[in-house]
Amino acid sequence: xxxxxxxxxxxxxxxxxxxxxxxxxxxxxxxxxxxxxxxxxxxxxxxxxxxxxxxxxxxxxxxxxxxxxxxxxxxxxxxxxxxxxxxxxxxxxxxxxxxxxxxxxxxxxxxxxxxxxxxxxxxxxxxxxxxxxxxxxxxxxxxxxxxxxxxxxxxxxxxxxxxxxxxxxxxxxxxxxxxxxxxxxxxxxxxxxxxxxxxxxxxxxxxxxxxxxxxxxxxxxxxxxxxxxxxxxxxxxxxxxxxxxxxxxxxxxxxxxxxxxxxxxxxxxxxxxxxxxxxxxxxxxxxxxxxxxxxxxxxxxxxxxxxxxxxxxxxxxxxxxxxxxxxxxxxxxxxxxxxxxxxxxxxxxxxxxxxxxxxxxxxxxxxxxxxxxxxxxxxxxxxxxxxxxxxxxxxxxxxxxxxxx
Amino acid sequence: xxxxxxxxxxxxxxxxxxxxxxxxxxxxxxxxxxxxxxxxxxxxxxxxxxxxxxxxxxxxxxxxxxxxxxxxxxxxxxxxxxxxxxxxxxxxxxxxxxxxxxxxxxxxxxxxxxxxxxxxxxxxxxxxxxxxxxxxxxxxxxxxxxxxxxxxxxxxxxxxxxxxxxxxxxxxxxxxxxxxxxxxxxxxxxxxxxxxxxxxxxxxxxxxxxxxxxxxxxxxxxxxxxxxxxxxxxxxxxxxxxxxxxxxxxxxxxxxxxxxxxxxxxxxxxxxxxxxxxxxxxxxxxxxxxxxxxxxxxxxxxxxxxxxxxxxxxxxxxxxxxxxxxxxxxxxxxxxxxxxxxxxxxxxxxxxxxxxxxxxxxxxxxxxxxxxxxxxxxxxxxxxxxxxxxxxxxxxxxxxxxxxx
Numbered sequence: 001x002x003x004x005x006x007x008x009x010x011x012x013x014x015x016x017x018x019x020x021x022x023x024x025x026x027x028x029x030x031x032x033x034x035x036x037x038x039x040x041x042x043x044x045x046x047x048x049x050x051x052x053x054x055x056x057x058x059x060x061x062x063x064x065x066x067x068x069x070x071x072x073x074x075x076x077x078x079x080x081x082x083x084x085x086x087x088x089x090x091x092x093x094x095x096x097x098x099x100x101x102x103x104x105x106x107x108x109x110x111x112x113x114x115x116x117x118x119x120x121x122x123x124x125x126x127x128x129x130x131x132x133x134x135x136x137x138x139x140x141x142x143x144x145x146x147x148x149x150x151x152x153x154x155x156x157x158x159x160x161x162x163x164x165x166x167x168x169x170x171x172x173x174x175x176x177x178x179x180x181x182x183x184x185x186x187x188x189x190x191x192x193x194x195x196x197x198x199x200x201x202x203x204x205x206x207x208x209x210x211x212x213x214x215x216x217x218x219x220x221x222x223x224x225x226x227x228x229x230x231x232x233x234x235x236x237x238x239x240x241x242x243x244x245x246x247x248x249x250x251x252x253x254x255x256x257x258x259x260x261x262x263x264x265x266x267x268x269x270x271x272x273x274x275x276x277x278x279x280x281x282x283x284x285x286x287x288x289x290x291x292x293x294x295x296x297x298x299x300x301x302x303x304x305x306x307x308x309x310x311x312x313x314x315x316x317x318x319x320x321x322x323x324x325x326x327x328x329x330x331x332x333x334x335x336x337x338x339x340x341x342x343x344x345x346x347x348x349x350x351x352x353x354x355x356x357x358x359x360x361x362x363x364x365x366x367x368x369x370x371x372x373x374x375x376x377x378x379x380x381x382x383x384x385x386x387x388x389x390x391x392x393x394x395x396x397x398x399x400x401x402x403x404x405x
Numbered sequence: 406x407x408x409x410x411x412x413x414x415x416x417x418x419x420x421x422x423x424x425x426x427x428x429x430x431x432x433x434x435x436x437x438x439x440x441x442x443x444x445x446x447x448x449x450x451x452x453x454x455x456x457x458x459x460x461x462x463x464x465x466x467x468x469x470x471x472x473x474x475x476x477x478x479x480x481x482x483x484x485x486x487x488x489x490x491x492x493x494x495x496x497x498x499x500x501x502x503x504x505x506x507x508x509x510x511x512x513x514x515x516x517x518x519x520x521x522x523x524x525x526x527x528x529x530x531x532x533x534x535x536x537x538x539x540x541x542x543x544x545x546x547x548x549x550x551x552x553x554x555x556x557x558x559x560x561x562x563x564x565x566x567x568x569x570x571x572x573x574x575x576x577x578x579x580x581x582x583x584x585x586x587x588x589x590x591x592x593x594x595x596x597x598x599x600x601x602x603x604x605x606x607x608x609x610x611x612x613x614x615x616x617x618x619x620x621x622x623x624x625x626x627x628x629x630x631x632x633x634x635x636x637x638x639x640x641x642x643x644x645x646x647x648x649x650x651x652x653x654x655x656x657x658x659x660x661x662x663x664x665x666x667x668x669x670x671x672x673x674x675x676x677x678x679x680x681x682x683x684x685x686x687x688x689x690x691x692x693x694x695x696x697x698x699x700x701x702x703x704x705x706x707x708x709x710x711x712x713x714x715x716x717x718x719x720x721x722x723x724x725x726x727x728x729x730x731x732x733x734x735x736x737x738x739x740x741x742x743x744x745x746x747x748x749x750x751x752x753x754x755x756x757x758x759x760x761x762x763x764x765x766x767x768x769x770x771x772x773x774x775x776x777x778x779x780x781x782x783x784x785x786x787x788x789x790x791x792x793x794x795x796x797x798x799x800x801x802x803x804x805x806x807x808x809x810x
Contacts, residue, residue, distance in 0.1 A: 025589070026619075029608045043771070045598055050769055052650055072625065073584030075596040090650055091585055091700065091771075093596055134772040141774060150612060151776045154605030154702055157589035158598070158773060179478030180496055184430070184562035191480040191498055193450055193563070200559030203434045207555060214431075220477065245457050245495050295496065297559055327757065352732065353758065364455055366448070366496075367539040368563060369546060371556045 004306060004341050007268045007278070008322075011307050014264060014280050015289060017317040018236065021168045025156045028148045028164050030209045032317030035165040037142040043135035043158060046093035051127045054085040054107055054115060055098035058124040063116050070095070085115060094128055101127035135159065145319060167317030170236035172205045174198055175215040175228055177242040177252060178295055183217065196368060197241040197300050201293075204304050205239070208312045225255050233259060233281055233288050236315055239308055242295030244275045252292045253277050261290050269382065270306070271340040272299035272365040278307070289315075296365035302343050302377065305398060325379065328357035328395045334378075336385045345374035348395060357395050374398065409711060409746050412673045412683070413727075416712050419669060419685050420694060422722040423641065426573045430561045433553045433569050435614045437722030440570040442547040448540035448563060451498035456532045459490040459512055459520060460503035463529040468521050475500070490520060499533055506532035540564065550724060572722030575641035577610045579603055580620040580633055582647040582657060583700055588622065601773060602646040602705050606698075609709050610644075613717045630660050638664065638686055638693050641720055644713055647700030649680045657697045658682050666695045674787065675711070676745040677704035677770040683712070694720075701770030707748050707782065710803060730784065733762035733800045739783075741790045750779035753800060762800050779803065 002010070020034040049055065056064065057080060064085040070076045076095035080086055086095045094101070100122045108116040135141055141155055148156075148166070156164060176198040184194050195217050205212035213235060218228040220243060232238035243252035244266075253266060261279040268276050276299075277292035291308050293300040305323065313321040328348060336342055346359045359378055362370040379394040387393065407415070425439040454460065461469065462485060469490040475481045481500035485491050491500045499506070505527045513521040540546055546560055553561075553571070561569060581603040589599050600622050610617035618640060623633040625648065637643035648657035649671075658671060666684040673681050681704075682697035696713050698705040710728065718726040733753060741747055751764045764783055767775040784799040792798065 026604060026607070029611055041593065041598070043598065043774075045593060046596070048771075050771070071584060073586075073596055091583075091598075129769055129771060133768045134774050142777065146777075150605050150608035151706065151773060151779075153608040154601040154706075154773050155777055157604040158601040158702075160589055160592065160599060162590045178496075179476060181478075184565055185567045187565065188446065188450060191451070191478055193446070193448065193496075194565060196559040196563040199431060199562040200555050202431070203555035203558040206434055250457075297563075301556065301559075324755070350729070363538045364534050366453070366455070366534060368556060368559050369448075369539050372547065372551075372560055374556075 001267050001269045002265055003269050007265055008307060008310060010264050011278060011311055012314060012321070015311050015314045017167045018170060018315050020165050022163055022165055025153060025162050025164050028166050029150070029153060031148050031166040031169065033142055033144055033146045033148055033152070033164065034167050034317065036140045036144050037156065037159060037161055037164070039135045039137055039139050039141045039159040041135065041159060042132040042137050044129055044131060044133065047131050048129050049088045049090060049092050049094060049101045049127060050129050051101055051103045052090050053088060053101045053103040053127065054117070055080055055088045055095050055101050056085045056117070056122060057082050057098060058100040058122045058126070060122065061117055061120065063110065063114055066113055066115055068095070099124045099128070103127060145317070147318065169210045170312055170315040171211040171213060172237040172239065172312060173213045173215050173232040173235040174201045174205065175232050175238065175240045176217045177220065177225060177240055178217070179220045181217045197295065197297050200297060201239055201241060201300060201304060204301065204309070205312070208309055209316065210312050220251060222251060222255060225251055226259065229255055229259055233261070233283070233290070236286070236288060237308065237312060238288055238290045239304070240290070240292040241300045244277045244292045244294060256290055256292065269340045270302070271338050271342045272296065273303040273306070274340060276303045276307070294365070297368040298345065298362075298371050299365040301371060305377070305396070306343070323396050323398070325394055325396050326355065327392050328355045330387055330389055330391045330393055331356045331358040333389050334359055334385070334387045336380050339382050341382055342380045343377040343396070344380065345371050346376045346378045346395060347374055348376040348397065354392070357393060406672050406674045407670055408674050412670055413712060413715060415669050416683060416694070416716050417719060417726070420716050420719045422572045423575060423720050425570050427568055427570055430558060430567050430569050433571050434555070434558060436553050436571040436574065438547055438549055438551045438553055438557070438569065439572050439722065441545045441549050442561065442564060442566055442569070444540045444542055444544050444546045444564040446540065446564060447537040447542050449534055449536060449538065452536050453534050454493045454495060454497050454499060454506045454532060455534050456506055456508045457495050458493060458506045458508040458532065459522070460485055460493045460500050460506050461490045461522070461527060462487050462503060463505040463527045463531070465527070466522055466525065468515065468519055471518055471520055473500070504529045504533070508532060550722070552723065574615045575717055575720040576616040576618060577642040577644065577717060578618045578620050578637040578640040579606045579610065580637050580643065580645045581622045582625065582630060582645055583622070584625045586622045602700065602702050605702060606644055606646060606705060606709060609706065609714070610717070613714055614721065615717050625656060627656060627660060630656055631664065634660055634664055638666070638688070638695070641691070641693060642713065642717060643693055643695045644709070645695070645697040646705045649682045649697045649699060661695055661697065674745045675707070676743050676747045677701065678708040678711070679745060681708045681712070699770070702773040703750065703776050704770040706776060710782070710801070711748070728801050728803070730799055730801050731760065732797050733760045735792055735794055735796050735798055736761045736763040738794050739764055739790070739792045741785050744787050746787055747785045748782040748801070749785065750776050751781045751783045751800060752779055753781040753802065759797065762798065
C-alpha cells in the first residue's frame, strides 16, 4: 500500500496548471500571474516631495520669497533660485533648481509672500524621492508565478495593467454516494443519516478559491451513479465520497473505471482515509482528476486536506501546494499505535517558544464534532508512540484558523 | 499623539457586531454563528458498524450461518444468535443480539450461506460505534460565536440546520482622493499617477470576506468630495485614502466633520501611517466607521492591516480581530531609528526553531513594490534599534501568505 508521500507524489505527477486566461485585474485576486508584468511608468513619475513643505536650494537659509504653490496634480511653472522657494505638497514634483524640501512644521510664515526657515542646515535631497525610485519604466515589476494579493492588485493598477494573464481556478464537482443518505433538509428515518460530506467538501473547495459545484447525492445504484459521475467528469476535479471500501455495495471504483477513468491508486497507508481511490480521465483538452474519498466525514476531510487541496492549488498554478507543517509541543501525554501514518485532529494554541497542541478526543472517523474542536492535525508515522507532555510533534494547520492558532 | 495600541483600543470601543441575519447554511461559510445549534438526531443514529464484515455474538467462533445481508440505508430484520451472523456494511445498524463485528478480511466464505471466522477471539464491542457517540439529540453541538468553517458546514448539515443565524459581513466603501490621480486605465500626464490605493484597498476588503464597494476617485474639490463621501456613508465602513496630511488641499477631515462624522482621533504615533484619521457617524440604526488613511500606498495598507481589518472583523462578530504576531529571528543586521512605532515590510520564511525574517529594502511609503516582496511587518517600538543577525523580533504575518511563510 502507498505511503501518504508516495500517494501525494502520484497525484502531483498527474496534474498540470490549467491553460492561461485573460481576466480583469479586479477579478484576479488570489490567482497566479501567468505573465511578466512590465511597468509603463516611472514611480514616482518625477522627483517628488515626500512631505508638505517648501522646496528650496539646500544651501539657502533664513527668509525666502514664496514664488509659487504646487498642489497635488499640479506641476511647478517656475524654477527655484537662492532666496526663493515654492510651497509644495506631499507627492508634488520638485521644481527646477530646488534640491531639498523643508517640512512646513520647520518654517514660519512671515506674510503671504515670505517664509522663514527654522532649520540652520538643510541636507541636499532631504524629503525628496527621486524619479523611478520604486518602479522604472520598461522594468519587470511582477513575474510569472506570483500569487496576486491586494498589494499586487495595487501594483497592477499603478502600471496600468487593467487586464492580466492568470491561471484560472479549476471547477470542482462534489458528489456524495450512499443509499443511507438523505438531504440536510429531510428528517432521516431508521438506517439513514443526513448528507454532511457534500456540503462540507463543497465548502472546503470554496475555501481554496476554486469554483465548487455540489451535485448532490447518488444512491448505490449503478445507473444513477453512472449518470451523476458522468456529469461530474465535465469538471477539472470530481470529488466523490463513499462507496470506496471493500463492501458489496461499494460500486464507485468499478463505475469510474467503466466511465474511462484510469485508476492511479486505491488505498493509502493513512489513518483516517485508507480506502481512498484516485484516477484521471482525459477527454479532449480536459483532464479530470477524480478523487473517491471514504464516506466517513473525518476521513474525507483529511483526504481532502492532504490530496485534493494540493491538486486544486497545482491546477490553479501555485508552486506551494501543501499546507504548512510546523513543530508544536504536546500539552498532554499522548499514546498512539497504528500500522498506518496517522493524522489526528488536534487543537493548536499560541504559546512561546513553540505553539502548544492537544489531540481532541476522537471517537472514530464518523466523529465530525471532534473535528469542529480541531484546527490542526498531529502527524505521526506508523508505529507505537508513547509521547510525554511537552514532547515535540509535527502538526499541519488546517484552514484559515492557521492565521490565529 | 496616540500610540498604535491606544488608537486600536479607540477603534474597537466604537464598533459592535452587526445585527444578526438568517441565511442559508451554504452561504454562512466564514461567518460567525449567532445562535446555539441543537442536534435533532443522534450520531450515529444507531449502534453502527465501523467496518465491512459480519455482525456476531462475541462469544462465537468457527463456522456461522449467514442469515441476512444489510446494506447502507437498510435495517436488519433478524436477530443474530449464537451460530448465526449477518453480513454488514460500514455504517449499517448492528442487528439485535450481535455485539461485535468481524471484518471481512478476517473471515472466509464457505458457501453463499456460511462463513468461517479466522480470529480465535472476538472482543465485545469491536468495530461498533454506539448510538450517539458523536452527537446526542437535543445537545448543543455548535455555540454562538463560532466561526463557520467547512467542518461546521458539515455539522450544520448533519443536524438538519439548513438555515442559520449569523452576523453578516459589513459593507465597506473605498474612496480615493487627490487631484493627481487618474484611473488605472488611463495614461498619467505630468504631475499625475494612477490610482493604485483604490483597487488595492478594495482587494484587501474582499480578502477579509466583507462586501467591498469601490467608489472610485474624488478630486480635491469640496463639492465632489462631499458628494462621494455622502454615498460612502451609506455603508458600514467608509475607507478614504489621501487628503489627511496638513497640506493646504487636505480637505478630508474638514468635509467629513461637516457631514456629521464625529472625529475620534487624528494622527497616530506610527510609521508609516501617522496622518490617519478616524471617526464615526450614526444615522438611524446604522453606524458608519470612517477611516481616512494616508495617500501613500504602503501607509494606507499598514493602517488597513492594523485598524480597518480589526474593525471589519469585529463588525462581522469575530472575537479575535487582530492578526497573529509571532517571534522571528532576523536574517541580517538591522538598524532602525524613529520616534514612532515602526511597522517595516519584511519577508518571513520557514526556519527551525523560529521563522526567519528580513526587512525588505524600502524607499518610503510610496514604495508599493517593496511591499510586494513582503509577507510580514517587523514591529519595532519607537527608539533606536541596533539589531544583529539572529536577534529575535516581533512580526505580524500579512495576508493569507501567513499560511505558507
